[in-house]
Amino acid sequence: MVFKKNVYPYVKFPNRTLCEDILFQQRLRKKGYKIYSTDRYFYVSIRRKNKRTHTWKGTDEKVLRECTIIARTEDYKSYAKKEFM
Incomplete structure (x- = not known):
């Protein structure tokens, strides 16, 4: 997450x-x-x-409900390219 430093005095990070x-x-939205x-x-x-070592404790199932699985692969970089879509 990236934000302008002039925001920080008005909205603190918890x-x-x-x-x-x-x-x-x-x-920020408020x-x-x-x-x-x-x-x-x-x-x-x-x-x-x-999964206990993640800061976000959501299950894989919860994450995957918002995703489209393209492949299960070690070569993930080739799938992340825009040309693939």
């Missing part, structure tokens, strides 16, 4: 280790700031086998 990014974004994201290309999410 002092916690669970859902802090979500809370920060909610605070204060009228816009949130932008990158496009869907060039994005890969790799989750470790031990």
Whole structure:
């Protein structure tokens, strides 16, 4: 997550280790700031086998409900290219 440093005095990042990014974004929206994201290309999410080591505790099933599985592969970079779509 990237934001302009002049935002920080008005919207503080929560002092916690669970859902802090979500809370920060909610605070930004309440204060009228816009949130932008990158496009869907060039994005890969790799989750470790031990889900307890992730900061976000969502299940794989929850993540996958919002995704389209293209392939299960070690060569994920070739699938993340825009030309593939």
